[in-house]
Structure formats: structure tokens, C-alpha cells
């Protein structure tokens with residue numbers, strides 16, 4: 001069986017790892033299609049700014065659910081010499097990227113995974129296979145495809161001349177004394193404010209979001225357990241919110257910390273999400289999500305200290321409000337802002353606007369060619385909340401006619417509508433580890449016995465220049481060539 005994982009960020013790398021560990025030896029060939037040189041970093045862990053820390057402690061970020069100290073051990077033996085890790089520390093995200101990349105390298109060297117350094121631009125399911133079209137014009141044929149394409153990080157501030165935060169040049173060529181507007185006050189804003197500080201920026205930094213909420217800070221708190229029987233599964237959002245507030249208050253009244261209460265809900269979040277109606281989920285996303293996020297996804301204490309000192313020095317201002325319009329002038333961007341609860345319009349000038357509103361969630365706004373192709377052909381559809389793709393509880397893609405795919409699965413941020421807590425560790429690790437890759441209904445006939453890959457792509461309205469390769473297993477003429485050292489190779 002050939003399994004093609006599309007996307008080699010942390011989710012793709014860990015999926016490859018756990019499949020290689022979980023499936024019988026020799027039963028599967030695992031291919032990861034990822035344009036980046038290294039597998040494992042993805043968008044989240046590609047930053048090279050050492051001030052960008054994980055928002056989860058090292059003890060909770062092991063790649064192996066059954067070896068919780070694996071990351072800590074790696075840090076001690078292979079981490080940079082300067083690092084003095086403790087299980088409770090928050091390491092730089094670049095270091096975490098190095099950890100996952102190291103695991104991926106070892107897996108590749110052991111023959112457990114193959115890296116195809118390409119971008120996948122389309123995917124067609126035939127009767128007995130999945131045909132993947134690559135940007136270079138080549139194809140890969142697999143029995144199962146797993147979409148692990150992660151976060152879509154393009155700017156979404158339509159009409160506003162903002163730069164994206166992850167391109168690497170967001171803060172380049174910026175005079176140190178000029179004012180900067182960060183649109184959004186979440187974790188991406190925090191990254192950008194810290195990077196500006198690190199590069200010696202002295203100009204005022206303003207951060208703007210409708211509620212002006214900032215993430216709370218982590219504390220070293222005592223874990224508590226809340227039994228499932230106490231959780232009001234299926235309750236209306238207003239009742240659920242009251243219950244969560246009361247639960248936190250009770251913990252605080254007994255001398256504890258509200259963070260313990262929020263953390264105690266983690267094992268129940270997916271079930272809570274599933275037990276609510278679509279209307280309740282919509283209400284949650286619209287009204288409660290921002291509050292949940294700032295309590296659930298917290299800052300490392302050292303990050304919060306830095307932010308506080310920027311604010312205390314008047315170098316960072318957080319504004320709750322919205323922009324009315326923005327105009328690019330010769331040497332500044334003029335933006336008009338209305339503060340929350342006020343009517344007066346303020347006109348402000350900034351040298352640069354950075355879109356820190358986070359990754360795109362609505363797949364219809366995606367610039368990823370694969371998502372665009374799948375949606376255009378009706379092979380996938382947005383979930384009813386438009387925050388990801390529609391998938392079922394076994395991670396199978398659901399198409400525009402409500403048919404469940406037998407061969408195409410999705411993991412990671414794309415699945416947020418089905419599971420909600422799928423975007424952060426350790427949840428994603430455990431969901432990957434339990435990925436029901438071989439569901440009972442899946443039959444895998446011998447490859448290459450019905451529609452040919454090229455025909456499949458063509459009949460799906462796509463053209464792919466197929467280069468047949470003689471290498472491979474001899475039974476399937478469309479197999480991937482085994483030499484994958486050159487990034488220019490065709491398949």
C-alpha cells in the first residue's frame with residue numbers, strides 16, 4: 001500500500017512517523033510531498049526568531065504520546081549547547097522545528113518515509129487509487145492520500161495595503177523610528193511585536209482588534225481532573241459559558257487557579273464540540289471564540305514580560321476597535337480607526353501595516369492550488385461553518401454531493417470544524433497517532449487495473465504531463481522514481 005501525505009509540516013511529519021510505527025513492517029510505502037527542503041517545520045516552526053517561543057511547555061510537546069519526555073531528552077542530548085531545558089520551559093519554535101525535522105530525517109534514513117520535494121496542485125480519486133498532480137507536471141499515484149497542508153497564511157485584509165507576517169520580509173526595510181500597525185492582537189501580533197523589538201525598532205507599535213483581547217499568560221499550576229459526568233455536553237452556549245465561568249470560580253475559591261480549570265476541559269473539548277448543534281457552534285465561533293482562545297492558548301511567561309515592558313514604556317499600544325478604511329499614500333498608510341464603544345473616527349498614519357489576523361480559515365479564500373482545485377471540482381466542500389473542510393469523524397473528506405471519500409483523509413488545521421481542538425499539540429499528536437487510516441470499509445485492489453492516472457486527471461479537467469518511469473516495483477508503471485535527490489526531478 002502506498003500512502004501519500006500532502007504537506008510536510010509538523011502534522012505531516014508526525015503522521016508519517018506514527019503510520020510507520022503503527023503499520024506492519026513492509027506493508028506500506030509512505031511518501032511526503034512537501035516543497036520545503038526540510039520536513040517537519042511547516043509554517044509554525046519555520047521562524048528563525050529565537051524570541052518566538054512555543055505556547056506549550058516542552059513536557060507537553062513530545063512527538064510520542066507514549067514517551068512524554070522524548071522532547072526533553074532530545075533537548076538534553078541534541079539541542080543547542082546554550083539551551084538549559086527543563087520540562088516546564090517554553091522553547092523557541094525554531095528549536096521545536098529542529099526536533100521534528102530531526103525525527104523526520106531519521107525516519108527517512110531508516111526507509112520509513114520518502115520526501116518528494118514538490119507542491120501538489122490537484123488530486124483525483126479513481127476507482128482504485130488517488131492520482132496526485134504535482135506542480136512540476138509529474139504525478140504520484142497512491143492508495144490513500146492524507147491532506148496535511150496546514151495553515152494558509154496569506155494576508156486576508158482585502159483592500160488594506162498590509163503585508164503578511166510569515167513571508168520573512170514583513171519587517172524588512174523599515175525605518176526604526178516610524179510607527180507600525182499590527183492588525184490583530186493574537187499570537188501572530190505577539191510574534192511581530194517581539195520581532196520589531198529584537199530588530200531595534202523604536203517607533204510606536206499599535207495593535208488593533210475588535211475586542212483588543214490579549215492572550216493570558218501561563219502559570220505553573222496544579223493539574224485537576226473534571227469527570228465527564230460533570231460536563232454539560234450538549235448544553236446551549238449560554239449555559240455552557242455560565243458553567244465554565246462557575247467551574248473556574250469554584251477552583252479559584254478553593255485556592256486554585258482558573259488555568260487548571262481551563263486545562264481540565266481539554267480531554268472533553270472534542271466531545272463538547274461534537275455534542276453541540278450547528279447553530280450553537282456558529283454562535284461560539286462568532287461570540288465566544290475570541291475569549292476562549294485567549295484563555296486556552298496562553299503566552300510563555302517570558303513573552304508576557306517582554307510585552308508588558310513594551311506597553312509600560314508606551315512603545316506598544318493595544319486598541320480595541322476597527323478600521324474604517326485605509327489608503328496607501330506616498331510615504332505612509334493612512335488608516336481611519338473607530339475605538340470600541342465610540343463613534344469618533346481617528347485618522348492615523350503608519351509606515352507599515354502587518355496583517356496579524358492569523359491564518360485563513362475559510363477554504364473558499366484559500367490560495368492553495370490544491371484546495372482551489374478540490375473545491376472547484378466539488379471533490380471537497382467547506383464545512384458548514386466555513387472554518388475548514390468538511391470531513392467525517394474518521395477524517396475522510398466529504399465531497400459536494402455529501403459522499404465520503406474512501407481514500408482521501410485530512411488532518412491538522414483543515415479539520416477544525418470536525419474536532420475544534422485539532423490545531424495545537426498535544427491534541428494533534430494524539431489524533432495523528434490514532435488516525436484510522438485503514439477503516440473497515442476500505443478495500444485496496446491491486447493498483448493500475450482501471451482508469452489510468454493521466455486519464456483520471458484529464459477527465460477531471462486537468463492536464464498533467466506524465467512521465468512514465470521504469471523504476472519502482474514493476475507492477476505499477478506509474479510508480480514514483482526511487483531517486484529523489486534532485487529537486488528538479490519529474491515523476
Ligand SMILES: Cc1cc2nc3c(=O)[nH]c(=O)nc-3n(C[C@H](O)[C@H](O)[C@H](O)COP(=O)(O)OP(=O)(O)OC[C@H]3O[C@@H](n4cnc5c(N)ncnc54)[C@H](O)[C@@H]3O)c2cc1C
Nearest residue numbers: 007009010011042043044054055120149150151412424425
Ligand atoms: C505561527 C504559528 C505558531 C504556532 N505555534 C504553536 C505552538 O507554539 N504550539 C502549538 O501547539 N501549536 C502552535 N501552532 C498551531 C499549529 O497550527 C500546529 O501546532 C501545527 O504546527 C500545524 O502543523 P501542520 O503541519 O498541520 O501545518 P503547517 O505548519 O501549516 O504545515 C503545512 C505544510 O504543508 C505544506 N503544503 C501546503 N500546501 C501544500 C501543497 N499543496 N502541496 C504540498 N505541500 C503543501 C506547507 O509547505 C507546509 O510545510 C502555531 C501555528 C502558527 C501558524
